[in-house]
Amino acid sequence: xxxxxxxxxxxxxxxxxxxxxxxxxxxxxxxxxxxxxxxxxxxxxxxxxxxxxxxxxxxxxxxxxxxxxxxxxxxxxxxxxxxxxxxxxxxxxxxxxxxxxxxxxxxxxxxxxxxxxxxxxxxxxxxxxxxxxxxxxxxxxxxxxxxxxxxxxxxxxxxxxxxxxxxxxxxxxxxxxxxxxxxxxxxxxxxxxxxxxxxxxxxxxxxxxxxxxxxxxxxxxxxxxxxxxxxxxxxxxxx
Amino acid sequence: xxxxxxxxxxxxxxxxxxxxxxxxxxxxxxxxxxxxxxxxxxxxxxxxxxxxxxxxxxxxxxxxxxxxxxxxxxxxxxxxxxxxxxxxxxxxxxxxxxxxxxxxxxxxxxxxxxxxxxxxxxxxxxxxxxxxxxxxxxxxxxxxxxxxxxxxxxxxxxxxxxxxxxxxxxxxxxxxxxxxxxxxxxxxxxxxxxxxxxxxxxxxxxxxxxxxxxxxxxxxxxxxxxxxxxxxxxxxxxx
DNA sequence: CTGGTAAGAAGTGCATGCACTTCGTGCGGA
DNA sequence: TCCGCACGAAGTGCATGCACTTCTTACCAG
Numbered sequence: 001x002x003x004x005x006x007x008x009x010x011x012x013x014x015x016x017x018x019x020x021x022x023x024x025x026x027x028x029x030x031x032x033x034x035x036x037x038x039x040x041x042x043x044x045x046x047x048x049x050x051x052x053x054x055x056x057x058x059x060x061x062x063x064x065x066x067x068x069x070x071x072x073x074x075x076x077x078x079x080x081x082x083x084x085x086x087x088x089x090x091x092x093x094x095x096x097x098x099x100x101x102x103x104x105x106x107x108x109x110x111x112x113x114x115x116x117x118x119x120x121x122x123x124x125x126x127x128x129x130x131x132x133x134x135x136x137x138x139x140x141x142x143x144x145x146x147x148x149x150x151x152x153x154x155x156x157x158x159x160x161x162x163x164x165x166x167x168x169x170x171x172x173x174x175x176x177x178x179x180x181x182x183x184x185x186x187x188x189x190x191x192x193x194x195x196x197x198x199x200x201x202x203x204x205x206x207x208x209x210x211x212x213x214x215x216x217x218x219x220x221x222x223x224x225x226x227x228x229x230x231x232x233x234x235x236x237x238x239x
Numbered sequence: 240x241x242x243x244x245x246x247x248x249x250x251x252x253x254x255x256x257x258x259x260x261x262x263x264x265x266x267x268x269x270x271x272x273x274x275x276x277x278x279x280x281x282x283x284x285x286x287x288x289x290x291x292x293x294x295x296x297x298x299x300x301x302x303x304x305x306x307x308x309x310x311x312x313x314x315x316x317x318x319x320x321x322x323x324x325x326x327x328x329x330x331x332x333x334x335x336x337x338x339x340x341x342x343x344x345x346x347x348x349x350x351x352x353x354x355x356x357x358x359x360x361x362x363x364x365x366x367x368x369x370x371x372x373x374x375x376x377x378x379x380x381x382x383x384x385x386x387x388x389x390x391x392x393x394x395x396x397x398x399x400x401x402x403x404x405x406x407x408x409x410x411x412x413x414x415x416x417x418x419x420x421x422x423x424x425x426x427x428x429x430x431x432x433x434x435x436x437x438x439x440x441x442x443x444x445x446x447x448x449x450x451x452x453x454x455x456x457x458x459x460x461x462x463x464x465x466x467x468x469x470x471x472x473x474x475x476x477x478x
Numbered sequence: 479c480t481g482g483t484a485a486g487a488a489g490t491g492c493a494t495g496c497a498c499t500t501c502g503t504g505c506g507g508a
Numbered sequence: 509t510c511c512g513c514a515c516g517a518a519g520t521g522c523a524t525g526c527a528c529t530t531c532t533t534a535c536c537a538g
Contacts, residue, residue, distance in 0.1 A: 003299055004522070005287075030489070039523045041280075044490090048244075048284045052291030054389045060242055061490055061529050069385070076326060076384055083322050087315060145315055146308070147397040150293045151390050158386040243492070269519070278493045283520090300499050300520055 004038045008046035011036060016055050016066055017160050027056060027064040054154060055161070069161040077158050078207040082200045084152050085136070089183065089199035090192040092142035100142055101188040107135040108180035115177050123173065135180060139199075142187075172209035176202065243277045247285035250275060255294050255305055256399050266295060266303040293393060308397060316397050317446040321439045323391050324375070328422065328438035329431040331381035339381055340427040346374040347419035354416050362412065374419055378438075381426075411448035415441065 012032070015021045027047065029040045036043065047064045050056045056064045096104070114127035136156075140149055168176070179202035186195035251271070254260045266286065268279045275282065286303045289295045295303045335343070353366035375395075379388055407415070418441035425434035 028489070040490090041522055041524090045284060045287045045521095048287045049291045052288040054385060062531095063490070067385070077386060079326055080319075080323055080386070080390055084319055087318055146293065146306075147316060147319075147393060150393045151319055154389045154393065155386060267519070279520090280492055280494090284491095301501095302520070 003042070004036075005042035005045045008032070008036055008038065008042050009049050012046055012050055013053075013055060016050070017157070021066050023066045023068045023161070025066045027066065029063070053157065055157060067161070069158060074159070074207065074211055077155050078203055081152070081155050081159075082203045084148060084155065085139070085203060086196040086200045088140050088143040088145070088148055088152065089187075089195040090143075091145060091148075092139050093187045093190055093192040093195035095144065096142050096187050096190070098188075100138075101184065104135065104138060104187055105181075105184045107131055107138060108177075108184050111135060111180055112177045115173050128173075132176075132180075139183070139187075168209055172205060175205050179205065242281070243275075244281035244284045247271070247275055247277065247281050248288050251285055251289055252292075252294060255289070256396070260305050262305045262307045264305045266305065268302070292396065294396060313398070313446070313450055316394050317442055317450075320391065320394050320398075321442045323387060323394065324378070324442060325435040325439045327379050327382040327384070327387055327391065328426070328434040329382075330384060330387075331378050332426045332429055332431040332434035334383065335381050335426050335429070337427075339377075340423065343374065343377060343426055344420075344423045346370055346377060347416075347423050350374060350419055351416045354412050367412075371415075371419075378422070378426075407448050411444060414444050418444065 012021070012027070021027065029043050029047070033040045033043045047056060047058065051058045051064065055067055057067050058064050092100075110131040111128055114124045114131060117124060140152055143149075179198055182198045183195060183202070186198055251260070251266070260266065268282050268286070272279045272282045286295060286297065290297045290303065294306060296306045297303050331339075349370040350367055353363045353370060356363060379391055382388075418437055421437045422434060422441070425437055
């Protein structure tokens with residue numbers, strides 16, 4: 001049913017975003033084809049698409065490498081994400097149905113539950129990232145704008161590529177959860193100004209946590225290790 | 240020297256952006272391959288890249304069509320371009336050398352000359368668009384940011400795709416020329432705040448001219464016809 | 479021992495062939 | 509006359525083969 005080319009694209013994208021394929025790694029067509037159980041042709045097409053998406057770098061006759069994102073700084077990405085996702089939130093508030101609002105709330109509550117488990121243990125960071133991404137994806141799809149989706153997808157790629165997911169201290173985490181819930185309220189109230197404003201706060205808060213965040217601060221919630229990226233961060237492209 | 244795949248990509252992109260391939264048009268691999276004098280393989284790869292760039296739409300077993308951009312509104316694009324290109328201007332002001340400044344000025348003067356020819360005749364709109372694009376491309380390349388380039392490229396695509404280049408009245412045209420010259424001054428002064436501010440004004444002015452512009456206003460400078468898009472608008476991708 | 483070079487290996491770029499899906503067309507039945 | 513269906517054409521998806529480029533390595537000159 002699904003095409004080999006799409007399978008290759010998804011698999012490679014997931015591996016790159018998860019960090020299994022580190023920046024600078026050489027991606028040979030023959031090896032990938034053998035690994036994925038298909039011929040070189042669909043692998044080639046997937047690599048071209050990844051190159052257009054900015055995830056790999058292509059040199060003629062010299063193959064593909066995972067892109068080295070160090071040149072870009074996180075601040076740039078967040079400066080661009082604020083108006084983009086703010087606009088998405090605005091559009092979502094205007095177009096969301098009641099069912100959409102309920103679905104959004106479900107995802108926001110899932111993030112909250114993962115951030116503060118019932119047992120009182122440590123947050124399940126993988127679940128937080130997963131549901132956070134689902135939340136933002138739904139928000140974006142509610143905006144129903146192709147160029148908005150295109151732009152935001154690229155920016156999120158960048159955010160994930162330079163995996164600065166070192167630390168999200170408790171305060172930032174709870175602010176994030178509160179923002180999600182407030183966004184749901186704004187969308188359900190069909191208030192675009194409110195929604196946009198909260199979304200911008202949400203992103204600036206995240207930027208502060210990631211940029212200013214001294215990862216070794218007390219109470220810092222860190223990943224198991226620096227090279228361990230967020231799991232399951234690759235679902236729902238909402239193309 | 241140049242690869243067939245790249246030639247196909249460039250040719251198709253140019254044809255789409257120029258409007259030779261109108262939205263909704265079916266792009267068959269065999270026809271394009273014959274037309275371009277190559278086999279289907281590089282054409283297929285070019286189509287995948289165009290799909291990733293958001294210029295064509297791909298359906299499994301059903302071929303490629305030029306994307307229908309009507310869903311997105313121009314306002315969205317400009318709201319996103321303002322911070323993005325503003326940031327690019329800011330970075331350019333910080334990193335530009337004296338030679339860069341001179342090159343920028345050369346392009347700005349070229350736009351000015353095309354907008355107000357020496358003989359006093361009507362503006363050479365094709366030259367205006369070409370040099371305008373060169374100016375913005377150079378600005379972007381001076382910012383040296385991959386994600387910035389990625390985002391702006393997508394937004395410019397959208398702007399051109401929905402070809403609202405109907406009218407740019409005299410006032411707007413001269414404002415645009417003045418903005419370019421002021422941008423050069425800001426960059427040469429290495430003043431990021433100034434550069435960003437002027438760039439934002441530049442874009443908002445353009446938005447007003449395009450959105451609010453009643454194309455049938457007196458003194459309006461229109462293209463020869465509605466389906467005639469800007470020529471030579473496709474150079475210098477600054478990938 | 480070091481630097482340059484040429485032959486081989488490895489890998490990419492493109493063309494071509496085949497299987498399968500989709501669409502158009504004509505036929506038969508109600 | 510109109511609807512359903514099957515058959516054929518056209519086109520896409522993928523595999524494979526060949527030419528050419530790039531990288532590696534072993535060899536020889538100095």
